[in-house]
Amino acid sequence: MRPVSELLESRALTGTPREHDLASYPASAADTPPTRKRVLVLAYSQSGQLTAITESLIAPLRADARIEVHVETLKPQRAFPFPWSLWRFLDAFPESAHLVPAAIDTPRLAPDDAFDLVILPWQVWFLAPSQPVTAFLKHPLARQVLAGKPVVSVIACRNMWMMAFEKMKGLLTDSGARLIDNVVLTDRAPTLATLISTPMWMLTGRRDAVPGLPPAGVSADDIRRCSRFGRALRDALLDGRETGNAPLLSGLRAVEADPKLLASERAGTRSFLVWGHLLRAAGLPGCRRRIPLLILYLLFLILMILTVVPTSLTVQALLRRRMASRLAGHKAYFEQPSGSGSERLAQYD
């Protein structure tokens, strides 16, 4: 296996355009004990960011001969481009927001494949789980494999993931899976900066496409430190704790929700649903009849980003005291199940 540092260098930090495969192979075959824990890892990444995060997280599992790691790479039947053209990027929003994803190849999993734990890394597209991951969760075979299984969700995105997480919870419930943990990694730059730097990264393939703004994406340090989750999962698997309902990643600062972004996320979700209906009525993805509506939508989106996000952040700053208890409630809700506590960091970081 290539070391994480090399992956970070060659994939995430350069932002070289490619879709990524994580090699699927078990840990060392020597001294294999008879009852190895089996872990299924889903993989899809355009820039390589989510690949690097996943590699860092699962490295401790792969290094342990008592654990077998199977990586299933999701392959859309028609690849999404990276970098995106502006037209393809906008055209992806109606189906992303409405959870009507483009099809993926049938996963190479047998219906009776039995896993002890499932690790589900996913990215947010238009305030919803990305299309390839949604397509996987809606695939009948995936549903058979996931039913009753404990799932660790790992989100990597710009910084708006809360409404997408609500949708993800619904998809996992539909699959009969048990969500036991959620890890969230975001771009730590100020929201208004990331609203420019992230789309520019998607459209150019370069994290540093906008001079004067911090490079887009999750930091190399945050990615490297994901190995703490792998170490905690390894110990939990070896203790058999994945069969219970308690989170395995509590006390590791797995997620820090920013409830101030919720108002913008809600407004965005509502507008994506309304515009998504209009666009889907105009035709299928790629259809020329969508173009005029998409141009209108782009103008609307820019207006919204320039007005709704700063207005809602300013109003909340002004009403900070009055809104404190409501925001604290939202924060606690969205940080479930793993939480933002740090009491086990010294043991695993």
Ligand SMILES: Cc1cc2nc3c(=O)[nH]c(=O)nc-3n(C[C@H](O)[C@H](O)[C@H](O)COP(=O)(O)O)c2cc1C
């Ligand atoms: C079409 C599209 C829509 C996106 N929408 C969001 C979003 O709503 N919220 C967010 O925080 N990040 C959003 N992102 C950023 C992604 O969640 C993710 O961080 C980025 O695409 C890198 O993932 P990768 O590993 O697949 O390259 C979007 C990216 C794309 C390509």
